Amino acid sequence: MEKICVAVRVRPLVSTDSVNGSFWKVEDNRISLHKIHGTPFSGSSYAFDHIFDESSTNSSVYEHLTKDIILAALNGFNGTAFAYGQTSSGKTFTMNGCETDPGVIPRAVKDIFAKIETMSEREFLIRVSYMEIYNEEINDLLVVESQKLQIHESLERGVFVAGLREEVVNNAEQVLDLIKAGEVNRHFGETNMNVRSSRSHTIFRMVIESKGKDSNSSDDSSINDIVRVSVLNLVDLAGSERIAKTGADGVRLKEGKYINKSLMVLGNVINKLSEGSKQRGHIPYRDSKLTRILQPALGGNAKTSIICTVAPEEVHIEETKGTLQFASRAKRITNCVQVNEILTDAALLKRQQLEIEELRKKLQGSHAGVLGQEILKLRNDLLKYEMERGKLEMELEEERKSRNQWISEQQMKIENSSIASFSVSDCGTNDNQGPRYLRRQGFREDYSDVNSTSHGDIFKSPCLKTASAFVVKRSKHSILPDSSPLPDSSPLPDAFNNVADEDTWLKMNNGYVANLDSPQTTPTRNFQSFPLSDTTPGCASQVEKYEREVQDLRRQLELANEKINELERKHSEEVLSSKQLIGEIPDNQQETQLIQELPLRLSESVENYKDSFEEVLSVMQRFALDGKFSTEKMLSTMSDIGAQLFAALEGQLTIFTNGERSSTANYALIQEPQKEFHERVKNIITSLELSESSITKNQDRNPLCSCEHKDSGLGGEIDSSKDALNERYESLEKELLLLKNERDSLLQKFSESSDKLATVSSEKENVLKDLNTEAHRRKKLEGEVKQFTSAFVCRQKSLISLRSDLKAKIEKWKAETPISVPKSFGCED
Numbered sequence: 001m002e003k004i005c006v007a008v009r010v011r012p013l014v015s016t017d018s019v020n021g022s023f024w025k026v027e028d029n030r031i032s033l034h035k036i037h038g039t040p041f042s043g044s045s046y047a048f049d050h051i052f053d054e055s056s057t058n059s060s061v062y063e064h065l066t067k068d069i070i071l072a073a074l075n076g077f078n079g080t081a082f083a084y085g086q087t088s089s090g091k092t093f094t095m096n097g098c099e100t101d102p103g104v105i106p107r108a109v110k111d112i113f114a115k116i117e118t119m120s121e122r123e124f125l126i127r128v129s130y131m132e133i134y135n136e137e138i139n140d141l142l143v144v145e146s147q148k149l150q151i152h153e154s155l156e157r158g159v160f161v162a163g164l165r166e167e168v169v170n171n172a173e174q175v176l177d178l179i180k181a182g183e184v185n186r187h188f189g190e191t192n193m194n195v196r197s198s199r200s201h202t203i204f205r206m207v208i209e210s211k212g213k214d215s216n217s218s219d220d221s222s223i224n225d226i227v228r229v230s231v232l233n234l235v236d237l238a239g240s241e242r243i244a245k246t247g248a249d250g251v252r253l254k255e256g257k258y259i260n261k262s263l264m265v266l267g268n269v270i271n272k273l274s275e276g277s278k279q280r281g282h283i284p285y286r287d288s289k290l291t292r293i294l295q296p297a298l299g300g301n302a303k304t305s306i307i308c309t310v311a312p313e314e315v316h317i318e319e320t321k322g323t324l325q326f327a328s329r330a331k332r333i334t335n336c337v338q339v340n341e342i343l344t345d346a347a348l349l350k351r352q353q354l355e356i357e358e359l360r361k362k363l364q365g366s367h368a369g370v371l372g373q374e375i376l377k378l379r380n381d382l383l384k385y386e387m388e389r390g391k392l393e394m395e396l397e398e399e400r401k402s403r404n405q406w407i408s409e410q411q412m413k414i415e416n417s418s419i420a421s422f423s424v425s426d427c428g429t430n431d432n433q434g435p436r437y438l439r440r441q442g443f444r445e446d447y448s449d450v451n452s453t454s455h456g457d458i459f460k461s462p463c464l465k466t467a468s469a470f471v472v473k474r475s476k477h478s479i480l481p482d483s484s485p486l487p488d489s490s491p492l493p494d495a496f497n498n499v500a501d502e503d504t505w506l507k508m509n510n511g512y513v514a515n516l517d518s519p520q521t522t523p524t525r526n527f528q529s530f531p532l533s534d535t536t537p538g539c540a541s542q543v544e545k546y547e548r549e550v551q552d553l554r555r556q557l558e559l560a561n562e563k564i565n566e567l568e569r570k571h572s573e574e575v576l577s578s579k580q581l582i583g584e585i586p587d588n589q590q591e592t593q594l595i596q597e598l599p600l601r602l603s604e605s606v607e608n609y610k611d612s613f614e615e616v617l618s619v620m621q622r623f624a625l626d627g628k629f630s631t632e633k634m635l636s637t638m639s640d641i642g643a644q645l646f647a648a649l650e651g652q653l654t655i656f657t658n659g660e661r662s663s664t665a666n667y668a669l670i671q672e673p674q675k676e677f678h679e680r681v682k683n684i685i686t687s688l689e690l691s692e693s694s695i696t697k698n699q700d701r702n703p704l705c706s707c708e709h710k711d712s713g714l715g716g717e718i719d720s721s722k723d724a725l726n727e728r729y730e731s732l733e734k735e736l737l738l739l740k741n742e743r744d745s746l747l748q749k750f751s752e753s754s755d756k757l758a759t760v761s762s763e764k765e766n767v768l769k770d771l772n773t774e775a776h777r778r779k780k781l782e783g784e785v786k787q788f789t790s791a792f793v794c795r796q797k798s799l800i801s802l803r804s805d806l807k808a809k810i811e812k813w814k815a816e817t818p819i820s821v822p823k824s825f826g827c828e829d
């Protein structure tokens with residue numbers, strides 16, 4: 001994590017009427033506001049990474065603030081440098097500079113190409129683009145026709161401007177020429193504050209790609225197969241402006257509104273980011289094109305520096321304070337800086353091969369065992385969720401009961417209070433003169449009393465209606481006033497007509513930030529909810545208003561009830577799905593057991609093959625001992641066959657033990673040697689038969705010999721061996737067929753169980769997500785119920801106080817009313 005580097009630059013005095021000199025004093029990295037005679041104002045001192053005083057040059061700003069970012073960009077880090085400040089404070093001067101003192105942008109361009117010259121071990125590809133955001137529209141400064149470009153986002157490119165020209169460049173001069181051409185298309189305008197005021201935000205962008213040279217000669221070619229891609233943004237923002245000072249109207253006024261609006265969003269983003277990751281919540285990047293494009297620089301992965309320019313004149317003190325507060329907040333932001341690397345195909349292949357190897361090693365452990373463990377874990381998790389859900393259900397039930405009880409109590413109380421209030425007004429209605437007098441003389445006094453005592457607290461409604469309307473507005477806020485769709489935008493004012501007015505300007509510069517993510521008591525609503533200064537003196541109308549408010553609150557409560565019911569319905573659905581999942585677990589376990597037994601069965605079959613082969617071998621050995629047949633040849637052939645068969649069987653066994661699935665190739669491994677084995681055994685038997693018949697013939701011709709063979713009973717032995725062999729072979733074939741079938745069905749089950757496991761896992765995740773959402777909703781609901789409570793309490797308090805005030809007034813009036821007043825004027829109490 002790396003903090004954003006923030007510096008302040010004080011522009012030299014330009015105004016001729018600033019005779020008193022600068023009020024801002026710069027000491028090292030601290031700037032403070034001083035009185036005319038030199039004593040500092042308390043609370044107006046700020047410290048930053050660097051402070052550049054009036055005498056500073058663009059060269060020193062570049063060296064201290066931007067050079068490191070530029071060098072890092074050459075090594076694959078994204079970088080952004082931008083200038084922020086009020087109009088005419090020197091942003092464009094800092095970024096672009098002048099003939100004698102070039103600014104940050106030309107210096108960066110020259111530095112990049114100079115540095116590339118020294119990095120002979122790498123080759124570079126540089127592309128540049130130049131754009132402006134004018135009245136919230138993106139224009140390409142290098143291609144005049146490319147206007148109103150859209151922002152897109154993709155996995156590969158992140159946030160990017162579609163259709164923006166990217167020019168491939170080879171040297172600094174080429175880039176500087178492009179900038180010069182772009183400057184011609186940029187929007188400038190004259191205001192009271194600046195004869196050449198930037199009316200748009202500009203972003204000069206360099207995309208730097210680099211790769212190690214001589215990838216073939218290197219031993220570790222993968223290092224040279226890595227391509228680094230970094231984006232460098234150099235941004236000159238338009239300045240915040242106070243319409244009263246700039247004297248803008250017409251086009252300038254419109255521009256000013258857009259400028260102020262986008263800077264306000266930038267301030268909001270900075271504010272949110274400065275709050276730290278836990279509290280910050282939603283960051284409104286999408287609220288303006290500027291913040292969307294600068295997103296990686298603000299809380300993203302880029303190295304970022306901000307130069308805040310200020311004007312030293314007394315007349316600009318408030319604006320300067322605003323800028324310094326913005327800078328202070330920006331100082332708290334941290335970015336997660338990292339090198340951006342892309343792998344070429346060769347490097348990718350190598351990396352993938354390694355990964356496959358690693359995965360294979362992992363798989364060599366008992367796959368089925370892992371599966372079993374996974375299922376066990378899943379079951380535990382599900383049980384845990386089941387318990388959690390039960391607990392939640394109970395809590396919800398309790399909460400619902402207590403809330404219902406509380407609501408009915410409140411309703412009773414409100415009804416009682418309303419009746420009491422009505423009885424006071426009724427008292428006047430029965431008597432025509434009394435209330436008229438009350439209205440004429442007492443009521444406004446009463447209300448001014450109420451106003452003075454309860455201002456702010458008692459009558460301040462939490463304005464839930466506004467809050468929910470706010471949420472609806474947020475969800476509908478995909479279309480901005482200029483009707484360019486921006487998905488997921490945060491809420492903004494419906495119209496920006498008043499953005500550039502003094503109030504907004506002051507709020508912006510005093511660091512006021514609307515909290516876009518929490519329901520607020522909007523100022524307008526406060527006044528509407530209880531028009532305390534309302535001159536209509538009708539007591540009954542006030543009570544009616546109370547009644548209406550109460551009705552509103554009741555409706556809100558009904559809505560909340562509906563929400564709770566919906567939540568409960570969802571809950572029971574989730575319970576059902578959890579039960580279903582738990583029911584599926586035994587099936588999965590059975591299948592896992594079958595899969596676990598598979599290697600054992602296969603190894604048994606291998607043993608059987610071995611035994612039968614040894615039998616064949618022993619018979620052959622006996623033939624060889626008799627020395628009548630070409631047994632050596634036969635034995636060697638048999639050994640070959642055996643070796644092949646065993647290799648195939650063992651290979652198959654290893655495949656299964658490693659948990660791999662069956663494939664036609666694996667199947668062929670066992671089928672081929674088996675066929676061969678079958679053929680060769682047949683051949684051997686035929687050759688044995690032939691040998692036997694030749695022996696018999698010889699025996700006929702040579703009785704001595706025949707006698708010997710007959711005596712030894714070799715013919716019979718051969719026959720019986722042949723039969724045994726055939727029998728054994730057939731049984732082996734059958735066994736093999738059975739095993740194959742069994743293996744196929746087990747594999748089928750294994751694949752089904754894997755699929756089920758995947759489904760179970762995804763369902764588990766869904767259940768988890770739903771539970772989380774539900775917990776969130778519950779919290780929200782609790783918050784809303786709390787707000788209702790406080791609203792009711794406020795209403796109740798105000799009703800009580802109104803009633804007692806009215807009573808007191810009536811008492812007072814009665815006491816003051818002369819006895820001679822006709823009876824019909826008074827209340828008969």
Ligand SMILES: Nc1ncnc2c1ncn2[C@@H]1O[C@H](COP(=O)(O)OP(=O)(O)OP(=O)(O)O)[C@@H](O)[C@H]1O
Nearest residue numbers: 011087088089090091092093194196197198238239
């Ligand atoms: N450090 C400085 N040294 C000398 N002159 C400066 C300095 N900073 C600003 N100026 C001068 O002040 C005037 C206003 O500066 P510049 O146009 O850069 O302000 P800006 O903040 O970009 O204003 P805006 O964005 O509102 O147009 C220019 O004439 C500029 O030359």
